[in-house]
Amino acid sequence: IPYLGNELVKWLWGGFSVDNATLTRFFALHFLLPFIIAALVMVHLLFLHQTGSSNPLGLNSNFDKIPFHPYFSIKDLMGAMLTLMFFILLNLWEPRILGDPENFIPANPLVTPVHIQPEWYFLFAYAILRSIPNKLGGVIAMVASIAIILILPFTN
Numbered sequence: 369i370p371y372l373g374n375e376l377v378k379w380l381w382g383g384f385s386v387d388n389a390t391l392t393r394f395f396a397l398h399f400l401l402p403f404i405i406a407a408l409v410m411v412h413l414l415f416l417h418q419t420g421s422s423n424p425l426g427l428n429s430n431f432d433k434i435p436f437h438p439y440f441s442i443k444d445l446m447g448a449m450l451t452l453m454f455f456i457l458l459n460l461w462e463p464r465i466l467g468d469p470e471n472f473i474p475a476n477p478l479v480t481p482v483h484i485q486p487e488w489y490f491l492f493a494y495a496i497l498r499s500i501p502n503k504l505g506g507v508i509a510m511v512a513s514i515a516i517i518l519i520l521p522f523t524n
Contacts, residue, residue: 382389417436458465464472486494493510500506 378384380390380393381387382393417440420433485491492513496510496513497506500509
C-alpha cells in the first residue's frame, strides 16, 4: 500500500520483524474474533426478529407473526444444548476418535520426516511450487493458477 505500507506492517508486527509481540497479537485476535462474530450474529438476529425482514410486497401484516422469545429462543437453545451434549459425550466416551493417527507417533526432534506434505486442500499449490525450480517462478505460477479461476466467470 503506497505511503502507509511500511507503517502498517510495523504496527501489525509490533516492530520491524515478526516477533513475540506479533504472535501474541495474532493469537489474541484469533481467540477473540469468534466471540465478536458470535455477538454480531446475536445482535443481527435480535434486530431481525424485532423489526422483521424486508417484505417485497410492502404489506404490513402481524397476523402470522409470533414473538421470538420464548418460542424460537427456547427452540434454538435446545438445539444448541443437544449439539453441545453430543460433542461432549463423544469426547468423553471416545476422545481419540476424531484425532489424526499421525499425532500418536512419538516425535523425534533430531529427524525430519520424509513424508511431510500439506493438507489436501493445499496440495495443488504445493505441486505447482515443487514443479518449478525457481522460487519466484513457482509463486508466479501458483498465483496465476488462482487468477485463472477468478477470471473464468468473466470470459465467454
